[in-house]
Amino acid sequence: MKFIIQRDQLIAGVQDVMKAISSRTVIPILTGLKIEAKQHGITLTGSDSDISIESYIPAEENEIVNVEQIEEGSIVLQAKYFPDIVRKLPEKTVEIESDDNLKVTIRSGKAEFNLNGQDADEYPLLPKIQTEDSFEMPIDLLKSMIKQTVFAVSTMETRPILTGVSVKLEDNLLTFVATDSHRLASREVPISNANTEFKNIVVPGKSLNELNKILDDTEEQVEISVTNNQILFRTKHLNFLSRLLDGNYPETSRLIPEQSKTKIQVKTKELLNTIDRASLLAKEERNNVVKLATQGNNQIEITSNSPEIGNVEEEMSIQSIDGEDLKISFSSKYMIDALKAIEYDEVTIDFTGAMRPFIIRPLDDTSILQLILPVRTY
Structure with missing residues (x-):
């Protein structure tokens, strides 16, 4: 694998996926960050098995070249060191190369780092979510829905279901509800032409907080899809996947x-x-x-x-x-x-x-x- 990439693009992508990487994971390879190079661009992946984030950097966009001299391949790098190295490199471009022995060389200007990588084939595959059953909404609207509800989730693990936000989409109305049993926050938003409906899904508050930090305040659309135990938020360059909480959310309307x-x-x-x-x-x-x-x-x-x-x-x-x-x-x-x-x-x-x-x-x-x-x- 080999490519030359604009350093600021790489930093932005790395910062996003780092939000899903935890040093306390039980699967050792998940302490790393996966890099995959294809001719059309670079995909970075981070996961702690609850949240998974993929950040995509296209080789070229709007006639601006982000990545060049791509030789396809993939590698997993230690997330503990890689972000700091990239941030402190001297030049505007970074060359990253890995050999058959999983040795990785990072060059920028006169600086050169050599890191030991891990085999990307051992990295768990993210569940693929069927995106036919999905709907779209403006990113800034989703962010305001999160902000108006997520603070009310419970921080106590005694009732795990209350640490999440209940999300339902019925009759083209999207509803977020959060409660810690002492207070409740709810927000409804009409969704035009949604070709899906769901209820009884509970998204961990922690996932929504991280998503809120990553999404830029834009009027661009985010595509949201749900399967039995995962929810996917997808924008142009980002896939944010979160597991759902198990259990039934209490019926709050009677409160x-x-x-x-x-x-x-x-x-x-x-x-x-x-x-x-x-x-x-x-x-x-x-x-x-x-x-x-x-x-x-x-x-x-x-x-x-x-x-x-x-x-x-x-x-x-x-x-x-x-x-x-x-x-x-x-x-x-x-x-x-x-x-x-x-x-x-x-x-x-x-x-x-x-x-x-x-x-x-x-x-x-x-x-x-x-x-x-x-x-x-x-």
């Missing part, structure tokens, strides 16, 4: 209250900042509890009290209050996470009493929903 007793409308940023200030004194407590109380003339009061430290009170004018008076306590962290995820200037919050879950939605947009369970305070 969402049908009617509300108190409804407030408030500027997102102002409420966020007020709760953030109130939480400064609640840091020591496990839940960072703050209290919200409605007052007359469109005022609410946000308070927090830590007996050992002190207390904080802040009154705040809001757009409107409808319904019964209310006093409620909740985790400031959950509230801050939820408000940050809603990228709208104003939100409505529907309460159904001090001990029932409440719902935060952007004004005039029902596709985004955040639900939080209150905290009992005596």
